[in-house]
Amino acid sequence: xxxxxxxxxxxxxxxxxxxxxxxxxxxxxxxxxxxxxxxxxxxxxxxxxxxxxxxxxxxxxxxxxxxxxxxxxxxxxxxxxxxxxxxxxxxxxxxxxxxxxxxxxxxxxxxxxxxxxxxxxxxxxxxxxxxxxxxxxxxxxxxxxxxxxxxxxxxxxxxxxxxxxxxxxxxxxxxxxxxxxxxxxxxxxxxxxxxxxxxxxxxxxxxxxxxxxxxxxxxxxxxxxxxxxxxxxxxxxxxxxxxxxxxxxxxxxxxxxxxxxxxxxxxxxxxxxxxxxxxxxxxxxxxxxxxxxxxxxxxxxxxxxxxxxxxxxxxxxxxxxxxxxxxxxxxxxxxxxxxxxxxxxxxxxxxxxxxxxxxxxxxxxxxxxxxxxxxxxxxxxxxxxxxxxxxxxxxxxxxxxxxxxxxx
Numbered sequence: 001x002x003x004x005x006x007x008x009x010x011x012x013x014x015x016x017x018x019x020x021x022x023x024x025x026x027x028x029x030x031x032x033x034x035x036x037x038x039x040x041x042x043x044x045x046x047x048x049x050x051x052x053x054x055x056x057x058x059x060x061x062x063x064x065x066x067x068x069x070x071x072x073x074x075x076x077x078x079x080x081x082x083x084x085x086x087x088x089x090x091x092x093x094x095x096x097x098x099x100x101x102x103x104x105x106x107x108x109x110x111x112x113x114x115x116x117x118x119x120x121x122x123x124x125x126x127x128x129x130x131x132x133x134x135x136x137x138x139x140x141x142x143x144x145x146x147x148x149x150x151x152x153x154x155x156x157x158x159x160x161x162x163x164x165x166x167x168x169x170x171x172x173x174x175x176x177x178x179x180x181x182x183x184x185x186x187x188x189x190x191x192x193x194x195x196x197x198x199x200x201x202x203x204x205x206x207x208x209x210x211x212x213x214x215x216x217x218x219x220x221x222x223x224x225x226x227x228x229x230x231x232x233x234x235x236x237x238x239x240x241x242x243x244x245x246x247x248x249x250x251x252x253x254x255x256x257x258x259x260x261x262x263x264x265x266x267x268x269x270x271x272x273x274x275x276x277x278x279x280x281x282x283x284x285x286x287x288x289x290x291x292x293x294x295x296x297x298x299x300x301x302x303x304x305x306x307x308x309x310x311x312x313x314x315x316x317x318x319x320x321x322x323x324x325x326x327x328x329x330x331x332x333x334x335x336x337x338x339x340x341x342x343x344x345x346x347x348x349x350x351x352x353x354x355x356x357x358x359x360x361x362x363x364x365x366x367x368x369x370x371x372x373x374x375x376x377x378x379x380x381x382x383x384x385x386x387x388x389x390x391x392x393x394x395x396x397x398x399x400x401x402x403x404x405x406x407x408x
Contacts, residue, residue, distance in 0.1 A: 072291035
């Protein structure tokens with residue numbers, strides 16, 4: 001499924017569901033056990049070691065920012081895992097609605113073709129996103145390991161040269177003199193001397209690299225879920241708008257009445273799908289927004305007090321970019337969904353209803369009344385997630401950062 005052509009043009013987000021199933025967010029109970037196991041592993045391998053480690057002032061900022069980032073990923077993942085029923089109902093409702101729209105002898109033949117093109121487009125974009133992100137994930141995971149083993153073998157070679165030409169016994173468990181290995185995260189790990197001991201370091205990366213891979217897959221899976229599902233809801237609203245725009249092209253009043261009845265039916269089912277989607281995304285987005293402000297402040301404070309470029313600096317810079325993209329993408333697609341709902345309202349009002357019969361006008365009034373309710377994804381039950389909210393978050397985060405900077 002991954003990096004392959006779409007096997008069925010009428011399938012609804014098959015690649016997204018495939019990725020979710022591999023991570024334990026979709027499928028039967030046996031399959032969905034995977035993610036709770038990963039959540040427990042997060043506490044054992046990341047949370048507990050970080051919370052029990054003594055840090056210097058600079059390292060504490062690095063550690064807390066990393067912990068907040070990974071905590072945001074896994075807490076958001078557990079929130080998504082817990083609302084499985086709502087998201088499953090959303091997918092099932094969308095599947096039924098697209099089957100209805102793809103039926104034979106559809107009044108507007110461009111609608112089935114639009115849906116097929118959209119399915120292929122989403123599948124292609126998810127594949128491209130996964131390809132490029134996988135490259136960055138591999139680089140992020142492998143680069144510190146290659147650097148560390150390079151340091152180790154370089155130290156062995158230097159030790160050999162310092163032996164005045166005599167053969168020296170190489171002890172694989174010896175500590176690296178005056179060198180430290182590159183780490184994925186700043187923390188102690190149950191007493192292991194993994195910064196200088198190659199055996200301890202090997203044991204450490206055998207545990208932490210799979211953990212970081214699951215973390216990276218989860219964070220980008222969340223991005224894909226929000227972007228793809230919201231785009232699908234937007235597409236359904238766009239289909240309703242196409243049907244409304246086609247009303248005045250109907251050959252007679254009878255055809256208009258039949259099409260209007262179909263519009264009312266499709267619009268209501270689309271709103272039901274959006275309601276389920278909003279219900280599924282509310283806890284995820286709430287966690288995302290709260291953690292994002294906290295992570296931004298910590299990372300910007302570290303960038304300010306850091307006196308030199310280091311591996312930790314670049315690691316945090318990558319995490320900063322990822323959390324920003326994750327938050328902005330949710331706000332961007334939320335804005336698109338709200339904008340499409342407004343465009344539908346304008347389309348209903350401008351469809352030429354004054355020249356239509358009274359009963360048709362009353363039907364259009366029903367559709368217009370439904371379009372007056374605001375449509376969009378929400379964080380909890382407090383606010384709509386859109387670009388304007390993102391701008392406010394950036395402004396408030398900068399204000400918090402200024403206060404923290406003055407304090408330190």
